Amino acid sequence: MKLGLENFHFAGGFSVISKILLGGVFTLLLPQVLSAEQIRGPESIEFFDRAMRFFEMRDHSVRVVALGSVLIGISCGMMGSYVVTRKLSLFGDTLSHAVLPGIAIGFLWAESKDNLALLLGASFAGFLGVACISLLKKFTKISQDSALGIVLSGFYAVGICMLTRIQKMDFGNQSGLDTYLFGQVSALSTNDLIGVCASLVLITLFITLNYKELLISGFDPEYARSVRLPADILQYLLWALLAFCVITSLQVVGVILASALLIIPAASASLLAKRMSSYLCIAASLGAISGLVGAFLSFLGERLPTGPLIVLTASFLFLLILVFRPHHGILVCWVKSRLQSHRIAMENTLKAIYQVIERHNFSETSIRMEELMQRRNLGSGECMKEVNRLSRSGFATASLDPHSPSGLPPEKRVSLTPKGWEYACRIVRNHRLWELYLTNEARYAPDHVHEDAEKIEHVLGEETVRELERILSNPRRDPHGKLIPSLVDIERGWLG
Amino acid sequence: MNNPHKPLEIHDLTVSYQRKPVLYGIDLEIEEGSLVGVIGPNGAGKSTLVKTIMNMVKPNGGYVKIFGRAPKAGISRIGYVPQRETVDWDFPVTVMDVVLMGRYGHLGWLRKIGETDRRIACECLEQVHMLPYANRQIGNLSGGQQQRVFLARALAQESSLYLMDEPFAGVDAVTEKTIVSILKGMRDRGKTLVIVHHDLASAREYFDHLLLLNMRKVAYGKTGEVFKPDLLQKTYGGRLSILSDMASKSAGVRVIEKEAYFTEK
Numbered sequence A: 001m002k003l004g005l006e007n008f009h010f011a012g013g014f015s016v017i018s019k020i021l022l023g024g025v026f027t028l029l030l031p032q033v034l035s036a037e038q039i040r041g042p043e044s045i046e047f048f049d050r051a052m053r054f055f056e057m058r059d060h061s062v063r064v065v066a067l068g069s070v071l072i073g074i075s076c077g078m079m080g081s082y083v084v085t086r087k088l089s090l091f092g093d094t095l096s097h098a099v100l101p102g103i104a105i106g107f108l109w110a111e112s113k114d115n116l117a118l119l120l121g122a123s124f125a126g127f128l129g130v131a132c133i134s135l136l137k138k139f140t141k142i143s144q145d146s147a148l149g150i151v152l153s154g155f156y157a158v159g160i161c162m163l164t165r166i167q168k169m170d171f172g173n174q175s176g177l178d179t180y181l182f183g184q185v186s187a188l189s190t191n192d193l194i195g196v197c198a199s200l201v202l203i204t205l206f207i208t209l210n211y212k213e214l215l216i217s218g219f220d221p222e223y224a225r226s227v228r229l230p231a232d233i234l235q236y237l238l239w240a241l242l243a244f245c246v247i248t249s250l251q252v253v254g255v256i257l258a259s260a261l262l263i264i265p266a267a268s269a270s271l272l273a274k275r276m277s278s279y280l281c282i283a284a285s286l287g288a289i290s291g292l293v294g295a296f297l298s299f300l301g302e303r304l305p306t307g308p309l310i311v312l313t314a315s316f317l318f319l320l321i322l323v324f325r326p327h328h329g330i331l332v333c334w335v336k337s338r339l340q341s342h343r344i345a346m347e348n349t350l351k352a353i354y355q356v357i358e359r360h361n362f363s364e365t366s367i368r369m370e371e372l373m374q375r376r377n378l379g380s381g382e383c384m385k386e387v388n389r390l391s392r393s394g395f396a397t398a399s400l401d402p403h404s405p406s407g408l409p410p411e412k413r414v415s416l417t418p419k420g421w422e423y424a425c426r427i428v429r430n431h432r433l434w435e436l437y438l439t440n441e442a443r444y445a446p447d448h449v450h451e452d453a454e455k456i457e458h459v460l461g462e463e464t465v466r467e468l469e470r471i472l473s474n475p476r477r478d479p480h481g482k483l484i485p486s487l488v489d490i491e492r493g494w495l496g
Numbered sequence B: 001m002n003n004p005h006k007p008l009e010i011h012d013l014t015v016s017y018q019r020k021p022v023l024y025g026i027d028l029e030i031e032e033g034s035l036v037g038v039i040g041p042n043g044a045g046k047s048t049l050v051k052t053i054m055n056m057v058k059p060n061g062g063y064v065k066i067f068g069r070a071p072k073a074g075i076s077r078i079g080y081v082p083q084r085e086t087v088d089w090d091f092p093v094t095v096m097d098v099v100l101m102g103r104y105g106h107l108g109w110l111r112k113i114g115e116t117d118r119r120i121a122c123e124c125l126e127q128v129h130m131l132p133y134a135n136r137q138i139g140n141l142s143g144g145q146q147q148r149v150f151l152a153r154a155l156a157q158e159s160s161l162y163l164m165d166e167p168f169a170g171v172d173a174v175t176e177k178t179i180v181s182i183l184k185g186m187r188d189r190g191k192t193l194v195i196v197h198h199d200l201a202s203a204r205e206y207f208d209h210l211l212l213l214n215m216r217k218v219a220y221g222k223t224g225e226v227f228k229p230d231l232l233q234k235t236y237g238g239r240l241s242i243l244s245d246m247a248s249k250s251a252g253v254r255v256i257e258k259e260a261y262f263t264e265k
Helices: A002-029 A031-037 A043-056 A060-085 A089-098 A100-110 A115-139 A144-167 A190-209 A211-219 A221-226 A231-253 A258-272 A276-300 A306-324 A330-359 A369-376 A380-392 A418-440 A450-456 A462-471 A487-492 B046-053 B071-077 B095-101 B115-127 B143-157 B173-188 B200-206 B229-236 B241-264
Strands: A366-368 A396-400 A412-416 B008-017 B020-030 B035-039 B061-066 B078-081 B161-165 B192-196 B209-214 B216-222
Touching: A043 A060, A043 A276, A060 A089, A060 A190, A060 A211, A060 A231, A060 A258, A060 A276, A060 A306, A089 A100, A089 A115, A089 A144, A089 A231, A089 A258, A100 A115, A100 A144, A115 A144, A115 A190, A115 A231, A190 A211, A190 A231, A211 A221, A211 A231, A211 A276, A211 B095, A221 A231, A221 B078, A231 A258, A231 A306, A258 A276, A258 A306, A276 A306, A306 A330, A330 A366, A330 A369, A330 A380, A330 A412, A330 A418, A366 A369, A369 A380, A369 A412, A380 A396, A412 A418, A418 A450, A418 A462, A418 A487, B008 B046, B020 B046, B020 B209, B035 B046, B035 B173, B035 B200, B046 B061, B046 B071, B046 B161, B046 B192, B061 B071, B071 B078, B078 B143, B095 B115, B095 B143, B115 B143, B143 B173, B173 B192, B173 B200, B209 B229, B216 B229
Parallel strands: B020 B216, B035 B192, B035 B209, B078 B161, B161 B192
Antiparallel strands: A366 A412, A396 A412, B008 B020, B008 B061, B209 B216
């Protein structure tokens, strides 16, 4: 018995996931491969045919399915916004698992898949679960997350036991109760749709009527109580609506993944939204998109469970937002850090060229590539790359030395353009000013300042430089006795 | 004297957590227009006092009256500033949203925020020098800025009694000066302010009244009269051991009595 139960859940879960992955990848990305392999079958034609059928929405069943998934996506997105901002993510998960025994009881009571009986049973079990959590929290020292864990797994275990028994009963075979585990949108009936609509209307009504009360009790419950808002009643109403929302969405997403549809769109919205109103809108639209795309994918593939596909779509959207969102997105951050490290490398090369020219007492305008390599401590390939980057930006030019001894390959030389010279002077000035500031004002030892200045020189703004010059009264020499290029030098073009 | 009741009146207040007394026999009457600092060592019951006044903790004995009314009805006249750590600063609200929350007490259910509320919120933000940040998400503020937003919310509430729990915690020196000058300005306009404070050194110049608290009221009065070495020694220099022992025992007794009472019934 025990073994059977484990198989029931895990084997089911794995086979579903592998089915989705394989099926999804093959049907979506490689339709032509699929058709090549299955010439005998009519499925190649069916792919586009089915897609057309879905978007034309001629079939009644397709309309019900698409509408149901979208509406559930919207209501879960909105409820999820409150679940996530109030840090109740595990609560939604617990609730969805806790209703499972209720569904089984409802089925046993009505001896058929009667919607009303299932709904009543699920509501009863859901509220029992919430009551258990509240009691555990009130009368024991068990923390909220442990209480949620206990109720979640306990109720779920009871539900699985009962469902397994039902499957073995006479009337159980055609019950189709396993759709509640993984969700099957094709099992959605018009009656279910009414329930889904009702829950969406209730949720929208509740949120619009109590928008500011929910905002304040979510952000600062203590303060909400101090202005005599019924924060606890709001919380309980929110839980009740959450239960209703979860129960109506079970048909589509299933018990195991119901919380995902609550959490993922809302978590994606949290990456983008600055205010609660936009948070709600983004979460609801992401939920709707996930619902529609998930339903479409499940319609394309033969007997693919809808719930996992909707959740996969939502997760994919989450990933997209994580990578591509403005300001803090992974891509933007990566590009920014790449650009910054390029700029720093370029500035260091410019500085190295300046330093080599300085070593020759500014007698020559160009330097040998070899000297730059030594100064920058780079290989010839790396160094050439840097110089090329500089010349692309118009800061330097590379040329072959016409005076190099005959018989040997001509030597490469680098010279700075006026723009590059100005830039190099600025960096050297920043570096030396900062060194002087550290030794004179912050009382650093002269041999402690170089490393710090290596970093600061790249971030010192023009305003700070003016400030430093004022504090140090326009100095000419750095702590090591080297000349600090001044504005006049930069404009004149050459030091000397 | 158009208002015969004192803003805050506490009589023989005892509060205990799980049989351990935190406050014991507190008597206090605060006059209108005073700026009161509540000081005492860690665990002296400062925050518990605030929570009891705010009706979040039920007292075991004694009572609190706010303008002559029980806390349940009276707290609507209090502008409350909780400790900064009690809220989630990643919540999707802007600075303006938070300050507008100060107006919610004046609005009923289903009433929308109006032009007047917005104008008041802007004025309050201006007072704490935070108007340029009005559209920022609150998570992108420094600790001092967050505290100033809280203060602006309290200002927007237009209460007559204010209760603030450690408004100077984790705040830089400049912000602290700004907050103090705002608090003094509020007092000059006739508001009553009770402020929990942790720093003994600055208490003397910030407040005109001080409540020295260490489980019981050590002293309450004008800062000049109360800020005396012997009283401070009493507050900070260890508890009166016999009293605290007895209080622990009696707190236990009270609970036992209650249990006996319930079983009899």
